[in-house]
Amino acid sequence: MKYNLYIHIPLHGKFNILSITKEQVEFVVDAYKKGKSKFTLNGTKYDLHDVKDFQIYEMKMELEVFKKTSLFGGFHKKGGYYGFYIPKENLERLGSNVTSNFIGNTEYGEESNNETTQNKEFVSNSRLDELRALSSSNFDFKKLIRLCEELNDNFSRGNYFSVGALGRAILDHIPPLFNVSTFTQVVGNHGGKSFKKNMENLEKSLRNIADGYLHLPIRKKEVLPNSVQVNFSQDLDVLLAEIVRIS
Incomplete structure (x- = not known):
């Protein structure tokens, strides 16, 4: 028995891994459960991140045989992460959905032994879901959401x-949501003492660090940034939570 996979990653889009063995499925499932950001299968490197949909289908008919049948119309769609993908409804024509047999209700990264999914998130998935649910006649949140995803x-x-x-791009992007034109005005004019303190950290620390990344010319010796240096995630979450509250 061979299997077909359908994977949807919001940042990258949809893609398939087709006609693989049970052992290969288990290899991919292990990467999914452990929250790996990438894995290599049959010499091809695949990316995983914030997986929205992961489905496994039996393959009861060879792909090339299926293409020759009357069911092939509309079989694949362009625009997937790897050029084209086969939608779930068409994979179901090839065989039964057996996802529950392999992963049950396990979430992406749930069985990580090292870095937890939360540690890999700079913006929490729950906060992103809140942003995606926002609706406004005055503002389009797509760019803000994509900046957070990236x-x-x-x-x-x-x-x-x-x-x-x-991070700096987000600070420059969101001031109109607070009826001002600059993030400095957000810091000075919105919220209480606690909120202002978080925003001052973003304005002074994040902006200065980002300016150094963007504008310093090459030097005789450099030290590369690490996760600690750019870890302004808590202050950013306060900002995003306030955007959700007022929108």
Whole structure:
């Protein structure tokens, strides 16, 4: 028996891994359960991050045979992470959904033995869900959400220059939500003492660090940033929570 996989990652999109053995499925499932950000199968490197949908289907008909049948119409869609993908409803035509047999109700990263899923998140998934649920006739939140998703993706990969730059981009992006034009005005005009303190940390610390990443020319000796240097996640969460509250 062979199997087909359907995987949906919000940041990257949808993709498949097709016609693989049970042992190979178990290898991918192990990466899913342990929250690995990437794995290699048959020489191809795949990325995993914040997996939204992970489905496993039996393959009762060979792919090339299926393509020759009348069911092939609309079989695949362009625009997937790897160029095209086969939707779930078409994979079901090839065989039964057996996801529960392999992963049950296990969430992505639930069985991580090292770094927990929470540690890999810069912006928590629950906060992202709250942002995705926002609706406004005055503002479109898609860019803010994508900045947060890319922040998570780069933090999980150790791309700390990018984390600093994306954090600064968020500060420059959100002031109109508070009816002002700059983040300095957000710091000075909104919220109580506690909120202002968190925002001052973002304005003074994050902005200065990001400015150094973006504008310092090459020097004789450099020291690369680490996760501690860019860890302004708690202050950013306070900001995002306030955006959810007022929107």
